[in-house]
Amino acid sequence: MHATAILLAAGLGTRMKSRHPKAAHKLAGRPMLRHLIESCGVVFDQIVVVVGPDMQELEAIASPHAVVVQQERLGTAHAALQAAGLFGDGDVAVLYADNPLITPDTLRRLVETRRDGATRLALLAMRPADPGRYGRVVQQDGEVERIVEWADASEAERAIPLCNAGVLCAAAADFEPWLRAVRNDNARGEYYLTDVVALAAASGGIVRAVEASEAELRGINSRAELAEGEAAIQQRxxxxxxxxxxxxxxxxxxxxxxxxxxxxxxxxxxxxxxxxxxxxxxxxxxxxxxxxxxxxxxxxxxxxxxxxxxxxxxxxxxxxxxxxxxxxxxxxxxxxxxxxxxxxxxxxxxxxxxxxxxxxxxxxxxxxxxxxxxxxxxxxxxxxxxxxxxxxxxxxxxxxxxxxxxxxxxxxxxLGRARQVNKPGQASMLREKLARETKVRDQKKHGETG
The missing domain is CATH 2.160.10.10 (Hexapeptide repeat proteins)
Structure with a gap:
């Protein structure tokens, strides 16, 4: 079955404080976006990269893969929807370019879970040591009900240790209608990709979480997190x-x-x-x-x-x-x-x-x-x-x-050097001359300070 990976790379990465797009920053000598492309290339038949306007640097990094431009940054669901015309007829996975350490093995598990005959939507999740401001994965009886963003979560929801890693996989025939059904009635007024989870669950489909390590699924949004990502990939x-x-x-x-x-x-x-x-x-x-x-x-x-x-x-x-x-x-x-x-x-x-x-x-x-x-x-x-x-x-x-x-x-x-000339006795004469000059200099210095 055909599978397409949609890589979201339109973010400006303001926390990086850089003139370069966030996904262009390098880990182990390779742009973050390229790391994700290399991993996806092992599992997916087609790769499409979504960039923002005037991001020629990322377009060059994405080559020769297809690129679409999100002219207005209205949220992650809106960004994924820009690539809907390239979804194809098989499965579609949406990933973030600032999650560059995901391995082919994990992506393969994600796709296999989606294709297990019962799962309508599969997502990646992790249990970070410090859940911080990650979106939380709300489950019931082993099935995912929804993902709640930290800004919209209750205290009880913020206490959930299972966190969203941002990657979703579903059949193209399901994914596009879900994306179009997403609304922006939230604290930030954006179209969240994570709302697709609740839509999938509400439609009667089974949603499952595929867990991987924090080291693999961590997001990189700042210079400090870039250094942490470098340490993780070096260890690998x-x-x-x-x-x-x-x-x-x-x-x-x-x-x-x-x-x-x-x-x-x-x-x-x-x-x-x-x-x-x-x-x-x-x-x-x-x-x-x-x-x-x-x-x-x-x-x-x-x-x-x-x-x-x-x-x-x-x-x-x-x-x-x-x-x-x-x-x-x-x-x-x-x-x-x-x-x-x-x-x-x-x-x-x-x-x-x-x-x-x-x-x-x-x-x-x-x-x-x-x-x-x-x-x-x-x-x-x-x-x-x-x-x-x-x-x-x-x-x-x-x-x-x-x-x-x-x-x-x-x-x-x-031989390409000047001829050597030896002058007998000149070394001792030169030393004596230098000694006399040193003595005169010292006497003058003493007279000036005495």
Whole structure:
């Protein structure tokens, strides 16, 4: 049976105090709306996103899924009704973009409950530690009678521990008439989606609640709640990484992105940050205080400590990237090493090459970026400056401290530094001169203050 997910994302999120829509704020490097889209994509055949006017940022995030615009913000039932023309013939679930942590398993349970042969409407509910201002789920004999918003609830209703998570699922043929029957005679004068529950119950249909954890169903409406959501998703991602065979030495100090891929036997030491778009091959070790984003690390590689891999970087199998080394749009070949204090940008480094401490690829001339190409088994001496565009051939060697501005052929030795001159006795003479100058300076200072 066909199923459609309607994602409500028209809220301004004023409590975020941001120029960005609430659903555009990120968790684990991914917009909240995108998290929900990814989960819904596992369960539903079609996804429709409802946004407010002038929300092009959210429309871009929603792509390629259908988007409809709620021109007037008259409430959540009104928002869902804007997508009625796209409901289709099967089941419809309405979700909120500020509930981004719902898992596919929970959504699957929701749909299965709706299709159990007796349930006309299914909803998600939770029992939060602090129910606060959540709407309460009023039940009788295991069936849901209605949901009452906190602002309209009595003291007895506010004492109910089961809270509405905002997600409803029903057949499209039922959902649209219920939405059109919703009225706005409440404390805020809005058309509440939650009123659909009472309408469903009043029509003789059975309404059931599907419970899930607060960590999964929490709403995110403020910066503080965004931080709480980040903590929840990080805990989930860390557990998944370890269950898949990675070792996180101090999991609470490692931060992952939603798309981070860690192969089995990867070891991640404390205080490592993975930005979006990182894949690490089996047996590699990411050492402490490293930052990786938009890069691929091969098998058996060693990264860090204190390394930075920027977007476009590819580290080959068994390669080494050491402390205070930064790579950007660079290919480091298999077994190659850049172990100390280097910047390698817009470069290709062949297999087995060694990059000496303090090496820099000068890749930017103020207008354009240029590439440096280093062949296999080359040796780049410490403090070499490679001025791109430049090519270093296979097996070539650059002397320490060289500035390389021209191509170096294979197996050649390149020296690009001033000739050294030794002057016997000059060191002691210089020290004596400096001592005399220091004495005169001290005497003058004493005379001025004496």
């Amino acid at each position: 991602l860390r557990r998944a990484a370890m269950d898949a065979g990675a070792t996180l030495v101090a999991p609470e100090t490692v931060f992952l992105s939603a798309d981070t891929v860690l192969a089995p036997d990867v070891v991640v030491q404390p205080h490592v940050v993975f930005g979006p778009g990182v894949s690490v091959g089996a047996g590699s070790e990411i050492r402490a205080f490293s930052h990786l984003e938009g890069c691929i690390v091969g098998e058996g590689a060693q990264i860090g400590p204190y390394a930075r891999l920027r977007p476009g970087t590819h580290v080959g199998d068994a390669a080494h990237v050491g402390n205070f080394v930064e790579l950007k749009a660079a290919d480091l070949g298999a077994g190659a090493k850049a172990n100390h204090l280097s910047y390698i940008g817009d470069a290709s480094i062949g297999a087995g090459s060694n990059i000496g401490a303090g090496t820099i690829t000068c890749n930017y001339d103020g207008v354009f970026k240029h590439r440096t190409e280093i062949g296999a088994r080359a040796f780049i001496g410490s403090n070499s400056i490679l001025v791109a565009p430049v090519r270093i051939g296979d097996g070539a060697l650059t002397a320490a401290g060289s500035v390389i501005t021209n191509d170096v052929e294979a197996d050649a030795l390149a």
